[in-house]
Amino acid sequence: MQWLQYTTEGMWTAPKSVPPAIDLGEFEVREYQSGDGPKLFRAIEESRDAILPWMIWCLTDHLKVEDSIFYVQRFVRDQGREDVTDIPMGIFEKRSGELVGATGLHDIKARSQQAEIGYWLHPRVHGQGLMTRVATALLTQAFTSQDAGGYGLRRVVILPSTRNEPSVKVCERLGLHREGILRQERYLGLPKENPIGYLDMCIYAALRDEWLNR
Numbered sequence: 001m002q003w004l005q006y007t008t009e010g011m012w013t014a015p016k017s018v019p020p021a022i023d024l025g026e027f028e029v030r031e032y033q034s035g036d037g038p039k040l041f042r043a044i045e046e047s048r049d050a051i052l053p054w055m056i057w058c059l060t061d062h063l064k065v066e067d068s069i070f071y072v073q074r075f076v077r078d079q080g081r082e083d084v085t086d087i088p089m090g091i092f093e094k095r096s097g098e099l100v101g102a103t104g105l106h107d108i109k110a111r112s113q114q115a116e117i118g119y120w121l122h123p124r125v126h127g128q129g130l131m132t133r134v135a136t137a138l139l140t141q142a143f144t145s146q147d148a149g150g151y152g153l154r155r156v157v158i159l160p161s162t163r164n165e166p167s168v169k170v171c172e173r174l175g176l177h178r179e180g181i182l183r184q185e186r187y188l189g190l191p192k193e194n195p196i197g198y199l200d201m202c203i204y205a206a207l208r209d210e211w212l213n214r
C-alpha cells in the first residue's frame with residue numbers, strides 16, 4: 001500500500017547501539033548507564049535552588065534517590081529501542097566520576113527527524129563556558145550519521161525563556177539561528193505566593209547541513 005510506505009519513509013529511528021561518549025578533556029557527556037542514579041540525585045539535590053525556576057521538574061521529580069535510580073533504569077531499559085522520544089545524558093567530571101550536569105535529546109519527532117536539547121549544570125561549574133562546549137559537541141553528535149557514531153538527526157532546537165539570560169547567551173554563542181519567540185509558551189508557577197505566570201520562549205534552531213558545514 002503506497003500510503004503506508006509514505007507514512008514511514010524517512011522516519012528517524014534511534015541508533016541500534018549507544019553512540020560513544022563525548023570526550024571534552026576533563027569532562028565527558030554520555031547516555032546514562034546503570035548505577036548513575038545516585039550521582040544524578042546528588043547533583044540535583046545540590047543544584048535544585050540554582051536551576052529553579054527554569055527547570056520546574058525540580059519541584060516534583062528526583063525528590064528521593066530512588067526516583068533518580070528509577071529514572072536512569074527506565075532509560076537504560078529503553079536503550080536500543082527504535083522509537084524512543086527522549087535520550088537523556090549526564091555530564092561527568094572524569095577526575096571524580098561525579099555528575100556535574102545533564103543534557104540530552106528530548107521531545108524527538110521521528111517524522112521530522114528533530115529533537116530539543118535541554119541542559120543544566122551544577123552551580124560549581126557555572127560561568128566557565130562549559131555548557132557551550134557541551135552543546136557544541138552534542139549538536140555535532142546529534143547531526144552525525146548513525147554509521148559514524150551519531151544520532152542522525154536533521155534539526156535541533158533549544159528553547160530558553162527570554163528571561164533566562166545565561167541560557168540565551170549559550171544559544172547566541174553557539175551561533176544558532178534565532179527563529180522567533182513562542183509567546184506565553186510555558187507556565188511558571190513560582191514563586192508560590194506571586195507566580196511569574198506564562199513565559200515567552202526563544203526558539204533557536206540548527207539544521208544538519210548548516211551546522212556540519214559551518
Ligand SMILES: CC(C)(COP(=O)(O)OP(=O)(O)OC[C@H]1O[C@@H](n2cnc3c(N)ncnc32)[C@H](O)[C@@H]1OP(=O)(O)O)[C@@H](O)C(=O)NCCC(=O)NCCS
Pocket residue numbers: 050051052054055118119120121122125126127128129130131132159160161164165166167169170
Ligand atoms: C544555562 C546554563 C547551563 C549555562 O551554563 P554555563 O556553562 O554556566 O554558561 P556560560 O559559562 O557559557 O555562561 C553563559 C553566559 O551567561 C552569563 N551568566 C551566568 N550567570 C548569569 C546570571 N545569573 N545572570 C546573567 N548572566 C549570567 C555568563 O557570564 C555568560 O555570559 P558571557 O558569555 O557574556 O560571559 C547554567 O546557567 C544553568 O545550569 N542554568 C540553570 C538551568 C537552566 O537555565 N537551563 C537552561 C534551560 S533552557
